[in-house]
Amino acid sequence: MPRPFLPVEGPAPVTSVGEFIHEEPVKSPFMQPLFPAIGKNHMKSSFMKPFFHAIILMMSLQTTSIAYAAELVATDPIRLQPESKANKIVDRQDAQVPDRVHLGNGLLGTRIRRNAIDWLPVQAAVNANGFLDRHATYDLTGEYYGKWLEASTLSWANTREPRLRDAIDKSVEKLLKYQSEDGYFGPFPPAKRWSPPWDVWSHKYILIGLSTYYRYTGNREALEAAKKTADLLCRDFSESRRSLAIGHCGGMSSYSLLEPMVWMYRLTGDERYRSLCDYIVRSWEQPRNLQIVSGLLEKKGVKGLKAYEYLSCVNGMLEWYRITGDPNLLQAALNAWEDIVTKRLYITGSSSQKEIFGGDHFLPNTGDVCETCVTVTWLQFNTHLLRLTNEARFAQQLERTCYNHLCGAQRPDGKHWGYYVNLEGGSKYGSGPFPCCIGSGPRGMAMIPTFAVATDADGVVMNFYDAGNATLNLRDGSEVRLTIDGKFGAEPKSSVTVELPQSKDFAIKLRIPYWCEEPSVRVNKEPISFPKNLTTDAYLPIKRMWKSGDVVTIECPLSPRIILGEYGNRGRLAVAYGPLVLATDAKLNGDGQPRQVLRPAEETLRSFTVEPAPEPFLDWPGAQVFRIAVRGGEARLVPFSVAGCGGQFYQVWPLYEGGIPENGNLFATAVESYSRTGRINKSLFQNGSVWTNDGKKADEDWFALALDNPVTINCVTFIHGKSEPPGGWFDTSAGKPKVQVKNEKGGPWITIGEFADYSDTTAETCNNKKLQQMGSPFVLTLDQPQSIFAVRVIGKPSCGNKPEQNYVTCSGLRAALLPTNSTASPR
Ligand SMILES: [Zn+2]
Known part of the structure; x- marks a missing residue:
């Protein structure tokens, strides 16, 4: 028996509707805090009662002559x-x-x-x-x-x-x-x-x-x-x-x-x-x-x-x-x-x-x-x-x-x-x-x-497979009812059940999603073969004499896909799963260390597992999150559709180990550390600055990056943070800020040069515009490339007009291997 139309089944208790009309909210099936699956059990569910009243009322208003449609056309x-x-x-x-x-x-x-x-x-x-x-x-x-x-x-x-x-x-x-x-x-x-x-x-x-x-x-x-x-x-x-x-x-x-x-x-x-x-x-x-x-x-x-x-x-x-x-x-x-x-x-x-x-x-x-x-x-x-x-x-x-x-x-x-x-x-x-x-x-x-679901000269076109139902009029006026079941995006299988007043010859065209490499389609139990010329850009047409109860099943195996970044995203990778683009999200990965460095592509794929989404990422009944290995352990990815939903940091294109970004920074995936934890806005890798202002006074401050394996560099770039009245710049009265490296893992810091073009300052004064605004680069180019594990910039902090404290700010640190005789600095 055909099911009544279920236009919507509501997940969230709704208060806003009542609020805006300032009346006692009328009970509506849309307003129930339930996630019933589309299925015959609905009919027994008590929350549907008000809806059935509506159906009966609407049915009584119907003048349709199609006998079978009495329930189908419940919404006039x-x-x-x-x-x-x-x-x-x-x-x-x-x-x-x-x-x-x-x-x-x-x-x-x-x-x-x-x-x-x-x-x-x-x-x-x-x-x-x-x-x-x-x-x-x-x-x-x-x-x-x-x-x-x-x-x-x-x-x-x-x-x-x-x-x-x-x-x-x-x-x-x-x-x-x-x-x-x-x-x-x-x-x-x-x-x-x-x-x-x-x-x-x-x-x-x-x-x-x-x-x-x-x-x-x-x-x-x-x-x-x-x-x-x-x-x-x-x-x-x-x-x-x-x-x-x-x-x-x-x-x-x-x-x-x-x-x-x-x-x-x-x-x-x-x-x-x-x-x-x-x-x-x-x-x-x-x-x-x-x-x-x-x-x-x-x-x-x-x-x-x-x-x-x-x-x-x-x-x-x-x-x-x-x-x-x-x-x-x-x-x-x-x-x-x-x-x-x-x-x-x-x-x-x-x-x-x-x-x-x-x-x-x-x-x-x-x-x-x-x-x-x-x-x-x-x-x-x-x-x-x-x-x-x-x-x-x-x-x-x-x-x-x-x-x-x-x-x-x-x-x-x-x-x-x-x-x-x-x-x-x-x-x-x-x-x-x-x-x-x-x-x-x-x-x-x-x-x-x-x-989402449409018609054309040949019959029905399935563009989307989100669960639901459709009552469509073909171009000759005849009616086709479809019920789409499944959890598209979370489960590989979707099915489309056909209901008709009488058997009819027409086509149902299935969009094969672009990400689906090995789709399989059945009508009832019978597999449908794909025409040779079908590409992912085409619809798969199934033309036959359809009758009520026929079920089309489309199966698109879900597996993670890696998208390697190009151009500005070089050195980064994104992960997708079925139709969903995923992102790292700080809420699931420790708010304190939001930035994740992914493993290389194959390892990311191997480690990928799926689990039900916790709150607040449970935005629909099939919502899922995804676990992958990352540097230092594991992290979870969430669909972009919910990423950052509580205001937390999220990232579609994280860096991966071994990836070299567009700016050539060989330390892009390094572990960062600082002499003091101050007002840290972001990290050395994000838009924003790292500050060392803990309210105290220190003799020196530094910003460091360290890797597990050595890389060869010939250029170090320090991006200045923002200077303010109480400090933020290096005090050069006793020398310019220095660049130090470690040539051995765990070895001592060795000075390899200084930023000679860093302006003259004192602890109290900085009159240079380049140091006052955020983002000014200072570059040290080496005569000979060096193999290093770690790099840092170190110098004397400034106190400005607050002598009881001092600090420095930094908004980026990079080291790269530039072609010799190139004077360009990594961006
Ligand atoms: Zn706009």
Whole structure:
């Protein structure tokens, strides 16, 4: 017997929903602190009772004539409002209304539910009563509000959480009161309109929110309001009136209006909207303008461009491609995708440094990388390309992004989102100066059900295997119900059970994950052979006469994979397991010594074991952590999606023994020590300084690195820390700071030179700028290479204006073997 729909099963006790509506929370199955497996036992579970009442109520409202579907269609499927204009280019893979695909208690399902239950309703209070009330002064209100409205509408469609719907309805009602007679929503008087950098951009997001809300709910007032805004934009912007090349990044922010203007054109068929879209794309190509299409066709790439705004324009360009059918637009987008994937994409599935697409293969792990807005527009970009081409390579990228960087940006309890989400660091979650990312992350999460399982001309497409269920309409209108079981990411086997009103001939296409080397697939008991031309970039189609009860089993053996770092990550390695990129995490490895030095690749693989995740890493029922041998013992790795979740240090790319990093530092994996433990911020290997200020006075201070095996060096670099009024520099009144080494293990320190260019100072004074700012390098180059086990820099500490103490700071120490006659110092 088919099971009732179980849209969600809730892991976390929810308080926030009740909080924001200030009412007695209604019991909901979403709110139970249980992790029931998807299975028939659910039916007996007492917590399901309220849900069954809902099903019975909904069933009584059903008018469906499909007898078998009485239980299946328990949630009264949403019918999107029709569009007036058909696309010239029909999607090869169909987007799903989120109420057709319900992910359950897998990793993504859990996160999607927390987004819908623990974040979006709470943000309703912030939005409706906070952001909207700041409307009069804040020009980014529309951005944040529009994203929230879209995310909440999709999440409501997926969960049917009544309080979320209530919050949406009330907030839209409030929003519409802010609209001027002529359609304007912003805070500026007519004479100032559109000049502030984010005014058009904010209206774009209001259009996105209102048009989505209308399509899902049929609310005509929302549509009329959106039309008034679109009319206003059409009146104000054109070649003969005002240029859209305003706002941020050469107008990229304003030009990204293209996406919802295409939506508005499709919805209404109003030719003025089409004209505005046409104007936007034409305008890009004017001399000295953005040249988005021609630049991409000439393969100029995206280096140096503002990533979020640029991808927003490119996403609009793909919507416009659907209308016009101009093949150049698709080709331009594919070129952008290729450029990003090959040169600018992190292994966790995001991009950008300080919101910009960086140089070729420049992927630093720290320093404000991977803005969540970029993660989500990248996700949208891949969904567009997946639908347009039906090629699995885009679904592969979606898996990479969703399971790693998107979940990594969301706090595991769903109650916060990150702005920059570095691959190494200590604090991932925080809105930064703007609310852009905490609005974007929830959108990305809410979009997953639209593509996790889909349909195409041949039948069903399985993009993701997160546990859950789906009721899909094939293109001939017939219905297929799928139940996906397993713990994708934690267990190798996933199964898909098919239910149909009657047997039917169609294909189920399985995405073979890119990391899966030896997949095996069965239908019922029968093995399916793989066509010879199937690569990891393809779907495995299984075309047959399907009948109810057929079970497809896909098995992707899970084993650790080593990714050896290149370019800036040379000398480092990352470990992945199935779809998950892993990271070291200080919480599991002793907060005092967060930095782990891994064993070489083969040893890391040999020592790898899996165990259930402890709190706080238990973010879903199948969550696991991983134990590996490291220098000095063993360490545990956690999925990037939970790494650093309590603010502790984490690292995707640790150094490994024998690895030589890009800067050539042969002591990169050394054990570090100092004369005194002072205000130690980080370590000699991380961004930050080591301080020796213990409040006392010492005759000398030193910073040392030691290895087990000797290395040959001819150059030592000392990176100065930050000097302050009470000290931090070396006092050179009795001599410059010296470099000492050990030529034997455990042997004596031998002086090999000094930093002659270190400025003259006293214990009390340091007038040199180079010593006052952090990061200044001092280099000692040796005439002859030396084989050494250890190196240290030693000198007299300074006291500045506090004579009762003294100290020195250091933010890095390196030793390298440079080619002879090279004067370059290791960076
Ligand atoms: Zn952002």
